[in-house]
Amino acid sequence: MSLVRAKKHLGQHFLTDKKIAAKIVDGLVHTDQYSQVLEVGPGMGILSDILLERKDLETFMIDIDVESYHFLNDKYPQMGERLINGDFLKMDLKKVFSGKYAIIGNFPYNISSQILFKVLEHRENVVEMVGMFQKEVAERCASKSGTKDYGILSVLIQAYYNIDYLFSVKPGTFNPPPKVNSGVIRLSRNERVTLDCDEKLFWIVVKAGFNQRRKTLRNALSGVLPKVKMDDNIYFEKRAEQLSVEDFITLTQLVTKLAL
Numbered sequence: 001m002s003l004v005r006a007k008k009h010l011g012q013h014f015l016t017d018k019k020i021a022a023k024i025v026d027g028l029v030h031t032d033q034y035s036q037v038l039e040v041g042p043g044m045g046i047l048s049d050i051l052l053e054r055k056d057l058e059t060f061m062i063d064i065d066v067e068s069y070h071f072l073n074d075k076y077p078q079m080g081e082r083l084i085n086g087d088f089l090k091m092d093l094k095k096v097f098s099g100k101y102a103i104i105g106n107f108p109y110n111i112s113s114q115i116l117f118k119v120l121e122h123r124e125n126v127v128e129m130v131g132m133f134q135k136e137v138a139e140r141c142a143s144k145s146g147t148k149d150y151g152i153l154s155v156l157i158q159a160y161y162n163i164d165y166l167f168s169v170k171p172g173t174f175n176p177p178p179k180v181n182s183g184v185i186r187l188s189r190n191e192r193v194t195l196d197c198d199e200k201l202f203w204i205v206v207k208a209g210f211n212q213r214r215k216t217l218r219n220a221l222s223g224v225l226p227k228v229k230m231d232d233n234i235y236f237e238k239r240a241e242q243l244s245v246e247d248f249i250t251l252t253q254l255v256t257k258l259a260l
């Protein structure tokens with residue numbers, strides 16, 4: 001079985017350290033809540049080898065690279081239709097999974113945000129995600145209000161998930177090595193079934209606030225929500241990075257009232 005040639009445009013950096021691979025799979029801790037897991041970008045299968053040993057989990061895999069797909073198809077003939085050659089970003093997750101499941105991967109760094117937004121979109125059923133990202137992205141997701149890294153993804157992820165930064169990984173543990181350090185995070189769905197506010201508006205407020213993060217929320221929101229008559233509430237004088245998830249929920253409730 002010849003090895004898969006690493007393709008830069010697909011973000012292919014293959015992990016070579018089996019101990020790190022095992023640590024990543026061990027990051028799945030809420031397995032009482034699901035029995036199916038989707039691995040995104042299995043590559044040559046360093047995580048998949050460990051996942052397939054897990055008797056408590058039914059593993060699905062999707063890789064965009066046809067060469068990886070053939071490699072894995074030969075390596076794991078038992079996978080059948082659970083091994084998919086395709087683009088995770090275009091994958092119809094509802095067609096494959098009807099109940100709760102987890103997502104795991106050493107993700108391609110060029111599409112990190114899109115992967116995270118897709119997880120958020122399917123938050124009702126994705127109860128856990130363990131994944132490796134570029135270290136800065138992993139840290140940004142986990143950062144708290146008042147820090148420079150705190151942004152749209154931090155708020156949206158932390159609204160729906162508890163986040164744990166698990167560990168960092170050096171470039172030398174990949175072949176070929178990436179130019180950046182990596183970080184592994186775990187997202188575990190929190191108790192909130194829904195937010196206590198208009199969720200669509202919450203997303204709009206968060207995005208608008210951070211898209212002009214140097215401005216006060218009064219100025220940042222006025223462009224996207226022209227019908228809202230903002231009063232003298234102190235929230236409007238703050239900047240997005242000063243607000244916690246709870247504050248954003250309260251602000252969204254306030255904006256809803258002022259729009260009536």
Ligand SMILES: C[S@@+](CC[C@H](N)C(=O)[O-])C[C@H]1O[C@@H](n2cnc3c(N)ncnc32)[C@H](O)[C@@H]1O
Nearest residue numbers: 013014015041042043063064065087088106108
């Ligand atoms: C960083 S490599 C990780 C490979 C392997 N899991 C490992 O740890 O060695 C990322 C993998 O994601 C795959 N990939 C890139 N874009 C993808 C996409 N849109 N959908 C699914 N897989 C993708 C690449 O082909 C590659 O196998």
